[in-house]
Amino acid sequence: xxxxxxxxxxxxxxxxxxxxxxxxxxxxxxxxxxxxxxxxxxxxxxxxxxxxxxxxxxxxxxxxxxxxxxxxxxxxxxxxxxxxxxxxxxxxxxxxxxxxxxxxxxxxxxxxxxxxxxxxxxxxxxxxxxxxxxxxxxxxxxxxxxxxxxxxxxxxxxxxxxxxxxxxxxxxxxxxxxxxxxxxxxxxxxxxxxxxxxxxxxxxxxxxxxxxxxxxxxxxxxxxxxxxxxxxxxxxxxxxxxxxxxxxxxxxxxxxxxxxxxxxxxxxxxxxxxxxxxxxxxxxxxxxxxxxxxxxxxxxxxxxxxxxxxxxxxxxxxxxx
Amino acid sequence: xxxxxxxxxxxxxxxxxxxxxxxxxxxxxxxxxxxxxxxxxxxxxxxxxxxxxxxxxxxxxxxxxxxxxxxxxxxxxxxxxxxxxxxxxxxxxxxxxxxxxxxxxxxxxxxxxxxxxxxxxxxxxxxxxxxxxxxxxxxxxxxxxxxxxxxxxxxxxxxxxxxxxxxxxxxxxxxxxxxxxxxxxxxxxxxxxxxxxxxxxxxxxxxxxxxxxxxxxxx
Numbered sequence: 001x002x003x004x005x006x007x008x009x010x011x012x013x014x015x016x017x018x019x020x021x022x023x024x025x026x027x028x029x030x031x032x033x034x035x036x037x038x039x040x041x042x043x044x045x046x047x048x049x050x051x052x053x054x055x056x057x058x059x060x061x062x063x064x065x066x067x068x069x070x071x072x073x074x075x076x077x078x079x080x081x082x083x084x085x086x087x088x089x090x091x092x093x094x095x096x097x098x099x100x101x102x103x104x105x106x107x108x109x110x111x112x113x114x115x116x117x118x119x120x121x122x123x124x125x126x127x128x129x130x131x132x133x134x135x136x137x138x139x140x141x142x143x144x145x146x147x148x149x150x151x152x153x154x155x156x157x158x159x160x161x162x163x164x165x166x167x168x169x170x171x172x173x174x175x176x177x178x179x180x181x182x183x184x185x186x187x188x189x190x191x192x193x194x195x196x197x198x199x200x201x202x203x204x205x206x207x208x209x210x211x212x213x214x215x216x217x218x219x220x221x222x223x224x225x226x227x228x229x230x231x232x233x234x235x236x237x238x239x240x241x242x243x244x245x246x247x248x249x250x251x252x253x254x255x256x257x258x259x260x261x262x263x264x265x266x267x268x269x270x271x272x273x274x275x276x277x278x279x280x281x282x283x284x285x286x287x288x289x290x291x292x293x294x295x296x297x298x299x300x301x302x303x304x305x306x307x308x309x310x311x312x313x314x315x316x317x318x319x320x321x
Numbered sequence: 322x323x324x325x326x327x328x329x330x331x332x333x334x335x336x337x338x339x340x341x342x343x344x345x346x347x348x349x350x351x352x353x354x355x356x357x358x359x360x361x362x363x364x365x366x367x368x369x370x371x372x373x374x375x376x377x378x379x380x381x382x383x384x385x386x387x388x389x390x391x392x393x394x395x396x397x398x399x400x401x402x403x404x405x406x407x408x409x410x411x412x413x414x415x416x417x418x419x420x421x422x423x424x425x426x427x428x429x430x431x432x433x434x435x436x437x438x439x440x441x442x443x444x445x446x447x448x449x450x451x452x453x454x455x456x457x458x459x460x461x462x463x464x465x466x467x468x469x470x471x472x473x474x475x476x477x478x479x480x481x482x483x484x485x486x487x488x489x490x491x492x493x494x495x496x497x498x499x500x501x502x503x504x505x506x507x508x509x510x511x512x513x514x515x516x517x518x519x520x521x522x523x524x525x526x527x528x529x530x531x532x533x534x535x536x537x538x539x540x
């Protein structure tokens with residue numbers, strides 16, 4: 001007789017360890033929110049979910065996060081969704097918004113491959129369901145010397161990785177964007193090598209600032225911003241934030257990311273925001289925050305240095321740019 | 322009205338009698354003048370209606386640069402079109418198109434100095450010295466400057482044959498201008514490639530004509 005051992009409790013029913021461990025944070029967040037209500041008229045920015053324009057579906061139960069930087073003025077929804085570098089939808093800044101309709105973010109699957117205990121193909125909604133959505137207000141610094149402040153909604157990448165259980169041999173994580181010239185008209189020309197590939201060292205990916213974003217301004221992620229799911233790593237240049245992810249692979253060799261393949265002297269694997277290492281064709285010392293006239297100084301690791309600098313102790317950041 | 326006197330060329334334009342400008346061409350001229358102003362007007366309107374993208378300075382820089390190069394290539398197309406289409410009058414558009422190219426190139430440069438770098442001269446000098454796309458962009462404007470200055474009828478008369486030699490610099494400016502564009506693009510080279518192709522054809526046509534004229538007669 002064949003005995004199948006059905007697990008008593010299904011995975012989906014288990015509170016992820018990380019969520020359990022963050023229960024204190026949740027309580028702190030609630031306390032802060034209460035304080036915010038009391039402070040009311042005196043606080044510059046409301047805690048909790050930033051309201052969107054109501055263009056796309058509102059995301060429910062979005063929690064605040066202590067990893068949000070909340071003191072800076074947000075770029076408005078219009079700026080964030082009409083000024084995009086997403087070459088799969090066109091190389092001009094306004095083209096992704098204009099071509100956004102051709103991308104279909106549902107149904108969507110994510111393939112998990114490589115050195116991992118739980119490989120497989122996951123439906124996007126099943127994939128993100130186990131995790132509480134968090135609002136993360138981050139600075140985003142583009143390699144082209146402009147920047148924005150964006151209220152993302154996402155899930156901590158570390159939680160996703162822990163659940164997928166990479167094997168000890170896995171040292172890097174590699175992401176791949178959808179390849180589908182029907183949905184992505186920009187892929188009909190070989191401007192870059194398609195599909196777009198990005199990667200992180202596993203410890204970078206496990207850092208609490210790294211998230212997979214599924215929304216912004218409290219609403220579902222617009223197509224031009226990389227729907228249905230994209231990477232956000234705020235201390236790195238924007239091109240590391242790969243969009244419309246269909247594959248996650250755990251590997252033991254450093255992945256070659258698309259821009260590095262395209263111009264290895266100009267774009268590296270690490271792509272940490274670094275005012276001391278110029279792009280060969282322009283200075284990285286300063287940046288223009290969209291909406292401001294004068295340029296401002298660019299900060300090391302985009303101002304997240306106290307949280308991430310330890311990841312790079314002993315590494316020559318001029319060589320590993 | 323100017324009547325092709327600014328073209329010290331052996332071809333037919335000089336044959337047109339002074340003071341003769343048929344009405345239809347005045348219309349062509351007005352349309353081209355208005356058309357060349359549209360990008361500038363669009364920028365002004367966009368400025369007042371807050372419609373210059375989330376990064377207006379970058380947008381103005383790109384637009385003025387794009388139109389400077391496009392108009393420069395159009396200027397260089399006038400003579401070949403005139404000969405191929407046997408449309409002599411079109412030569413009257415050449416100076417206007419050339420000056421519009423210079424107008425947009427100057428707006429482009431001013432956008433960089435005033436809006437982008439806000440008179441930070443140390444930074445601008447560093448950029449010109451260290452970043453080759455800026456070096457060659459600056460060179461392009463410097464090449465265009467004497468051409469704009471010597472574009473007046475008086476200058477054409479005073480310089481005589483030397484005027485034509487000097488104004489061959491416009492081809493050099495076309496090449497350096499396109500290189501400036503080519504070197505700043507990150508990945509999508511479509512527009513610089515198109516402009517290069519057009520410039521290549523125009524230059525090829527001229528080389529072909531020169532070569533044919535210099536060939537010993539076969540009779």
